[in-house]
Amino acid sequence: MEERTIVLIVGAGPAGLATAACLAQLSIPYVIIERENCSASLWRNRAYDRLKLHLAKEFCELPHMSYPADAPTYIPKDQFVKYLDSYIERFDIQPKYNTAIESCTHDEGKDCWISLACDVTTSVVVRYKSKFLVVASGENSAANIPVIPGLHDFTGEAIHSSLYKSGAAYSRKNALVVGCGNSGMEIAYDLASHGANTSIVVRSPVHVMTKEIIRLGMTLVQHTPVNIVDDLLVRMSNFVFGDLSRHGIVKPKAGPLLLKEKTGRSAVIDVGTVVLIKKGIIKVHGNISKINGNVVEFEDKKESSFDVIVFATGYKSMANTWLKNGESMLNNDGLPKKEFPNHWKGANGLYCAGLARRGLAGIAIDAKNVANDISWLELPLMPRMLPMTYSLPTTRIDLR
Numbered sequence: 001m002e003e004r005t006i007v008l009i010v011g012a013g014p015a016g017l018a019t020a021a022c023l024a025q026l027s028i029p030y031v032i033i034e035r036e037n038c039s040a041s042l043w044r045n046r047a048y049d050r051l052k053l054h055l056a057k058e059f060c061e062l063p064h065m066s067y068p069a070d071a072p073t074y075i076p077k078d079q080f081v082k083y084l085d086s087y088i089e090r091f092d093i094q095p096k097y098n099t100a101i102e103s104c105t106h107d108e109g110k111d112c113w114i115s116l117a118c119d120v121t122t123s124v125v126v127r128y129k130s131k132f133l134v135v136a137s138g139e140n141s142a143a144n145i146p147v148i149p150g151l152h153d154f155t156g157e158a159i160h161s162s163l164y165k166s167g168a169a170y171s172r173k174n175a176l177v178v179g180c181g182n183s184g185m186e187i188a189y190d191l192a193s194h195g196a197n198t199s200i201v202v203r204s205p206v207h208v209m210t211k212e213i214i215r216l217g218m219t220l221v222q223h224t225p226v227n228i229v230d231d232l233l234v235r236m237s238n239f240v241f242g243d244l245s246r247h248g249i250v251k252p253k254a255g256p257l258l259l260k261e262k263t264g265r266s267a268v269i270d271v272g273t274v275v276l277i278k279k280g281i282i283k284v285h286g287n288i289s290k291i292n293g294n295v296v297e298f299e300d301k302k303e304s305s306f307d308v309i310v311f312a313t314g315y316k317s318m319a320n321t322w323l324k325n326g327e328s329m330l331n332n333d334g335l336p337k338k339e340f341p342n343h344w345k346g347a348n349g350l351y352c353a354g355l356a357r358r359g360l361a362g363i364a365i366d367a368k369n370v371a372n373d374i375s376w377l378e379l380p381l382m383p384r385m386l387p388m389t390y391s392l393p394t395t396r397i398d399l400r
């Protein structure tokens with residue numbers, strides 16, 4: 001079976017949906033493919049219960065649709081999913097669900113992309129021919145679990161943070177969280193507040209901030225040099241949290257916003273974990289050296305036994321595994337080769353949205369850029385329309 005379309009979008013998470021909406025606004029036909037049975041599967045199926053957006057709502061909007069004025073500043077997961085559902089309805093986005101892209105190859109002779117998409121329920125493979133291909137399969141496509149000697153024979157339960165829902169099941173258990181990004185720090189808090197005897201592995205320096213400090217920083221940095229803003233944020237963090245180094249948490253040399261800009265690593269937004277660490281309720285360990293049965297040995301030679309290990313060790317983009325000649329755009333980790341703001345365009349009609357490690361705000365920028373670029377190439381006689389896409393009135397929706 002073969003189908004033709006002008007644009008093929010891989011992935012119906014926020015990035016694919018935002019790209020679809022921008023293309024729809026420009027009347028450019030597209031097909032959007034999603035391997036799961038729903039849109040935004042990360043948010044519906046692979047996120048813990050207590051998750052809220054860490055960034056204020058003004059930094060988490062997709063193009064052309066705002067949150068209601070009375071929506072909370074920090075949107076809970078379920079309300080974000082409702083927002084996405086309204087977005088899908090508003091822009092009449094109809095993803096082809098249960099369809100996994102297995103390979104995308106550029107056919108030089110015909111100057112088109114040939115994509116093989118497998119219906120995961122019937123195993124039927126459909127061949128898509130498209131002029132443009134948008135990789136929107138996410139930075140969080142697969143779990144990253146480190147290789148640790150003895151992990152395979154760990155006698156307790158080992159899960160990745162994407163499968164963690166709540167600490168309710170772990171009351172009075174000995175729990176170890178590996179990784180001190182936003183997932184790890186929040187999951188450690190959740191476990192401890194459900195009565196688990198909780199430890200966390202912190203192997204590298206990390207900035208700990210409050211959501212209000214980050215909101216202030218993200219607002220100021222729009223008009224102020226990043227080093228000045230970062231300096232302020234670090235001072236504010238010191239004021240709020242004090243020196244955490246004696247608890248095993250040291251700050252990176254680079255400031256939080258510069259670090260995010262250069263490496264994609266986010267500051268951790270504290271949800272109450274720091275108080276529990278200071279009280280000794282959550283114990284901090286350095287890196288793991290090996291696992292023996294249910295006993296974890298740390299690099300300082302200390303040992304403890306655990307019933308559960310939660311690997312909050314981040315994610316991998318898998319786009320490099322199915323994108324067959326995408327070397328103009330992606331590296332071997334499936335992330336853009338070029339730095340922001342030039343990362344979103346490759347050769348031969350290839351684009352990406354949502355791979356610049358800039359969260360939802362970055363996704364909104366990518367989606368607009370990709371759709372506008374396609375419209376310049378596809379509708380060259382109507383280029384004067386383009387600036388309108390930035391000034392279209394946004395729709396406010398009711399999430400209640």
Ligand SMILES: Cc1cc2nc3c(=O)[nH]c(=O)nc-3n(C[C@H](O)[C@H](O)[C@H](O)COP(=O)(O)OP(=O)(O)OC[C@H]3O[C@@H](n4cnc5c(N)ncnc54)[C@H](O)[C@@H]3O)c2cc1C
Nearest residue numbers: 011013014015034035041053054100101137138354359360
């Ligand atoms: C726990 C968590 C919380 C976060 N909170 C925030 C926040 O508060 N603010 C913020 O700005 N950012 C946040 N982020 C960053 C996050 O990356 C984005 O919010 C967002 O979900 C990324 O959207 P995306 O569409 O790029 O990727 P995803 O949401 O991962 O969507 C990609 C989609 O592509 C599909 N897909 C992948 N491979 C294929 C294939 N081969 N064929 C077909 N379909 C495929 C996947 O099933 C998935 O549905 C958070 C991330 C995580 C993990």
Ligand SMILES: NC(=O)C1=CN([C@@H]2O[C@H](COP(=O)(O)OP(=O)(O)OC[C@H]3O[C@@H](n4cnc5c(N)ncnc54)[C@H](OP(=O)(O)O)[C@@H]3O)[C@@H](O)[C@H]2O)C=CC1
Nearest residue numbers: 052053054146179180181182183184203204266312313314
């Ligand atoms: N509410 C929200 O808005 C939330 C947002 N997020 C976002 O989602 C994205 C993913 O976050 P997250 O899931 O926390 O992943 P991250 O990639 O941000 O963090 C992974 C953590 O695991 C550590 N790690 C990796 N490998 C090992 C190892 N072998 N041993 C010990 N530690 C290890 C990393 O340390 P190192 O730095 O040394 O590699 C890092 O601390 C981020 O952008 C984050 O901001 C996540 C949760 C909530």
Ligand SMILES: O=C(O)C(=O)Cc1c[nH]c2ccccc12
Nearest residue numbers: 054055214266267269357358359
């Ligand atoms: O999830 C990301 O990577 C983001 O860009 C958004 C984000 C979530 N939590 C944060 C904390 C500090 C800076 C950005 C984020």
